[in-house]
Amino acid sequence: VEDQSMxxxxxxxxxxxxxxxxxxxxxxxxxxxMSRKKPEPIPEFKKTATSTRxxxxxxxxKKTGKNIIxxxxxxxxxxxxxxxxxxxxxxxxxxxxxxxxxxxxxMAELSRxxxxxxxxxxxxxxxxxxxxxxxxAQDFYDWLQENGEEDLSGVNFTVFGLGNxxxxxxxAMGAYVDKRLEELGAKRIFDxxxxxxxxxxxxDFVSWREQFWPAVCExxxxxxxxxxxxxxxxxxxxxxxxxxxxxxxxEIGRIKSFxxxxxxxxxxxxxxxxxxxxxxxxxxxxxxxxHLELDITGSKIRYESGDxxxxxxxxxxxxxxxxxxxxxxxxxxxxxxxxxxxxxxxxHPFPCPTSYRTALTHYLDITHPPRTNVLYELAxxxxxxKDQENMRKMASSSPEGKALYQSWVLDACRNIxxxxxxxxxxxxxxxxxxELLPRLQxxxxxxxxxxxxxxxxxxxxxxxxxxxxxxxxxxxGVATTWLKNKTVVxxxxxxxxxxxxxxxxxxxxxxxxxxxxxxxxxxGIAPFVGFIQERGWLKEQGKEVGETVMFFGCRHENEDFIYxxxxxxxxxxxxxxxxxxxxxxxxxxxxxxxxxxxxxxxxIWRLVHSQNAHIYICGDAKNMAKDxxxxxxxxxxxxxxxxxxxxTDYIKKLMTKGRYSQDVWS
Numbered sequence: 001v002e003d004q005s006m007x008x009x010x011x012x013x014x015x016x017x018x019x020x021x022x023x024x025x026x027x028x029x030x031x032x033x034m035s036r037k038k039p040e041p042i043p044e045f046k047k048t049a050t051s052t053r054x055x056x057x058x059x060x061x062k063k064t065g066k067n068i069i070x071x072x073x074x075x076x077x078x079x080x081x082x083x084x085x086x087x088x089x090x091x092x093x094x095x096x097x098x099x100x101x102x103x104x105x106x107m108a109e110l111s112r113x114x115x116x117x118x119x120x121x122x123x124x125x126x127x128x129x130x131x132x133x134x135x136x137a138q139d140f141y142d143w144l145q146e147n148g149e150e151d152l153s154g155v156n157f158t159v160f161g162l163g164n165x166x167x168x169x170x171x172a173m174g175a176y177v178d179k180r181l182e183e184l185g186a187k188r189i190f191d192x193x194x195x196x197x198x199x200x201x202x203x204d205f206v207s208w209r210e211q212f213w214p215a216v217c218e219x220x221x222x223x224x225x226x227x228x229x230x231x232x233x234x235x236x237x238x239x240x241x242x243x244x245x246x247x248x249x250x251e252i253g254r255i256k257s258f259x260x261x262x263x264x265x266x267x268x269x270x271x272x273x274x275x276x277x278x279x280x281x282x283x284x285x286x287x288x289x290x291h292l293e294l295d296i297t298g299s300k301i302r303y304e305s306g307d308x309x310x311x312x313x314x315x316x317x318x319x320x321x322x323x324x325x326x327x328x329x330x331x332x333x334x335x336x337x338x339x340x341x342x343x344x345x346x347x348h349p350f351p352c353p354t355s356y357r358t359a360l361t362h363y364l365d366i367t368h369p370p371r372t373n374v375l376y377e378l379a380x381x382x383x384x385x386k387d388q389e390n391m392r393k394m395a396s397s398s399p400e401g402k403a404l405y406q407s408w409v410l411d412a413c414r415n416i417x418x419x420x421x422x423x424x425x426x427x428x429x430x431x432x433x434x435e436l437l438p439r440l441q442x443x444x445x446x447x448x449x450x451x452x453x454x455x456x457x458x459x460x461x462x463x464x465x466x467x468x469x470x471x472x473x474x475x476x477g478v479a480t481t482w483l484k485n486k487t488v489v490x491x492x493x494x495x496x497x498x499x500x501x502x503x504x505x506x507x508x509x510x511x512x513x514x515x516x517x518x519x520x521x522x523x524g525i526a527p528f529v530g531f532i533q534e535r536g537w538l539k540e541q542g543k544e545v546g547e548t549v550m551f552f553g554c555r556h557e558n559e560d561f562i563y564x565x566x567x568x569x570x571x572x573x574x575x576x577x578x579x580x581x582x583x584x585x586x587x588x589x590x591x592x593x594x595x596x597x598x599x600x601x602x603x604i605w606r607l608v609h610s611q612n613a614h615i616y617i618c619g620d621a622k623n624m625a626k627d628x629x630x631x632x633x634x635x636x637x638x639x640x641x642x643x644x645x646x647x648t649d650y651i652k653k654l655m656t657k658g659r660y661s662q663d664v665w666s
Contacts, residue, residue, distance in 0.1 A: 073137030114154030131169025524619025536575030
């Protein structure tokens with residue numbers, strides 16, 4: 001009996017021990033596996049990162065015999081275009097240049113540039129938003145700010161800034177880089193150039209460049225070679241038997257990325273969002289205002305009210321077909337344009353191999369009037385000497401040449417197709433044309449929804465651009481026409497839009513109790529639709545929410561009072577505490593948002609001065625934003641008892657504190 005009882009007592013002891021040993025062994029095995037596996041990918045990743053890209057621009061310049069480097073800070077591609085033109089120019093002066101994206105290189109190497117004889121760094125810097133650097137120049141800007149001890153003596157530089165005078169911080173980035181490089185000891189060899197996109201950016205650039213190169217020649221004691229012939233950057237390779245899986249069909253980065261989507265999604269890897277709603281907003285009138293909703297389910301994309309959505313449009317097929325016909329080419333030929341400089345980071349001007357049809361539809365800008373360098377390079381292909389002469393004249397810096405370019409190209413809104421139609425003797429080879437045309441850029445829209453209510457949907461509000469040019473042609477905006485035609489179901493297929501998100505500083509106050517004053521006429525209402533949704537959501541969560549006041553403007557109450565139902569519903573639910581609408585053309589005297597601001601000056605001053613209100617302006621930069629700012633100056637003068645100078649300072653202080661924000665365009 002005793003034996004039995006001992007046996008029964010011992011049995012669970014053995015099985016517990018077994019269990020313990022088994023767990024211990026399993027644990028050791030798992031730990032060994034995990035610790036063995038972890039470090040492996042790290043050296044591999046490092047290896048690929050260094051082997052595929054040289055981050056030292058100095059080493060690259062030495063290796064390729066270059067002495068001029070042109071860095072660009074570019075948001076829409078223009079600064080990059082100018083940088084390419086300047087690096088190409090260098091060749092005409094017996095020097096060798098390269099264009100470079102500061103994001104791709106270690107900018108801390110700038111001080112080493114003096115190791116290269118007769119070297120020069122040119123900076124083509126665009127200013128974005130509220131005096132900010134462009135996305136690709138952000139790290140360089142931070143580096144300049146943080147490295148006060150840097151010694152750049154021996155470095156020669158010059159800066160050309162791209163800006164727009166309708167904005168508050170005109171050419172802030174170009175001016176900052178110019179001033180900062182000098183502070184760090186670098187030597188400016190030619191004055192800062194400032195391009196104004198509100199007037200004629202091309203003219204400003206051509207005039208600056210015309211004086212810049214002689215100054216460079218004088219500084220380095222070199223002479224122009226007088227070689228004004230066209231210099232090709234890429235060579236054409238025609239593919240006859242390529243597997244179509246290796247041919248780009250509109251993807252921005254990775255081939256087949258539209259068929260096989262992988263996050264994270266950004267400018268180089270856009271997400272294909274499905275269009276779930278596309279409706280006309282206005283009840284009448286000649287324009288087409290529209291509201292689209294893009295489904296981002298499963299994309300892991302996050303956004304905040306006030307952010308921008310960027311979309312990649314395509315050109316009108318009719319324009320592409322006409323270009324193919326006029327140049328007599330088979331648009332479906334598969335080609336690659338390969339950089340003649342094999343060391344260049346930029347192997348192709350656009351994703352290759354691809355067809356001419358895809359390049360002209362997805363990758364190239366065929367609707368903007370071409371810049372003067374395009375006319376200059378194409379002039380050689382005009383069989384009529386008069387056409388050749390005029391094209392070269394338009395690309396020159398002579399007053400009559402500039403006037404001709406202004407009237408015949410810019411004022412007449414002639415795109416490349418119109419130029420070819422109006423100059424029958426001009427028939428360039430299509431590959432050279434494709435090399436010269438700028439890239440088709442993404443278009444940015446203020447998001448018209450709040451992710452608190454629509455986490456899987458992004459809303460866009462836009463007006464279709466359409467007008468008749470001086471030559472009697474109809475110009476249709478690339479992106480808005482393309483969006484208008486994005487029906488929810490197209491021939492049984494769902495319509496999709498390649499998109500990504502750009503974060504913005506246009507944010508609701510951190511404290512929900514702060515009042516909000518929003519001024520947004522026309523499609524400038526977009527971000528405020530999101531703001532109002534969010535304030536309503538906060539209220540529903542039981543949060544205390546400050547006053548939320550909207551100043552909206554449109555032409556006629558019964559035509560284009562967009563989002564009327566949504567605004568009135570928000571007013572009823574008290575998500576919106578004040579709604580003031582200016583119908584500019586419903587009476588003799590035109591009434592705009594700035595007039596309504598003055599009518600409600602006491603309320604505005606109380607909210608701003610006593611209750612820490614945040615002010616937001618969205619819409620047209622050229623007139624509206626300036627007039628609205630003036631109205632705020634006047635309110636501060638009158639009700640704050642300030643002089644105009646003090647009132648201006650008062651509003652400027654609000655801007656610095658992030659209490660006066662603008663999301664404007666021109």
